Amino acid sequence: MKRYVIIVAGGKGLRMGGDIPKQFVEIKGLPVLMHTINRFHSFDSSIDIIVALPVDQQDYWKELCSKYKFEIPHTIVDGGDTRFHSVKNGLDQVSGEGAVAVHDGVRPFVSDEVLERCFSMAQEKEAVVPVIDVFETIRHIADGMSNTVPRDEYKLVQTPQVFLISLLKKAYSQPYVPSFTDDASVVEAMGHKVTLVEGNRENIKLTTPFDLKLAELLSN
Numbered sequence: 001m002k003r004y005v006i007i008v009a010g011g012k013g014l015r016m017g018g019d020i021p022k023q024f025v026e027i028k029g030l031p032v033l034m035h036t037i038n039r040f041h042s043f044d045s046s047i048d049i050i051v052a053l054p055v056d057q058q059d060y061w062k063e064l065c066s067k068y069k070f071e072i073p074h075t076i077v078d079g080g081d082t083r084f085h086s087v088k089n090g091l092d093q094v095s096g097e098g099a100v101a102v103h104d105g106v107r108p109f110v111s112d113e114v115l116e117r118c119f120s121m122a123q124e125k126e127a128v129v130p131v132i133d134v135f136e137t138i139r140h141i142a143d144g145m146s147n148t149v150p151r152d153e154y155k156l157v158q159t160p161q162v163f164l165i166s167l168l169k170k171a172y173s174q175p176y177v178p179s180f181t182d183d184a185s186v187v188e189a190m191g192h193k194v195t196l197v198e199g200n201r202e203n204i205k206l207t208t209p210f211d212l213k214l215a216e217l218l219s220n
Helices: 032-043 055-067 083-091 112-125 165-171 183-188 209-218
Strands: 003-008 048-053 075-078 099-104 127-133 138-142 145-149 155-157 161-164 195-198
Touching (some): 048 083, 075 083, 161 165, 161 183
């Protein structure tokens, strides 16, 4: 089965508190986005890697690739105004039959086991999303009141979300609406069921300075 991954890397890093977009922040001497690309190449050296980057970041990325002598093959596409539009641009580079994953550029710690699970299940279930359990108590807040809700009725969603190519292309032919917060929501808008599989807890999304401290530990 032909495999693709669209890595969405459009963050501005505002919650990181710095001027460098979070996908370019260094961990162990290498920008986060390079770690993420390495993760997929290490899993499957034949996978086609597509990276959606804002136009105004693409020259900087090329400079980084030169500086770090980063030579893993990948295709750059223009990042859009939203995640939806970035993925849609990435899908223009995907063809034929097989499976396509969509992954956050700042999630460099997805495991081989999760990647294999997602791609394998996608052959049968067509739409697969990795999730992990909620370990903390959750409270719902509305109208100035709050109440505890059963945490076993909720899951934390991760990426990569993996789909048959034909299904995801059909889903992204729909007009954009703000409720499309991830790829699963786009597919579900067509009435297609999404299958949940076990993710790995280390597969965190690097968003805050604290996340970077965790990333340094996970990189050891």
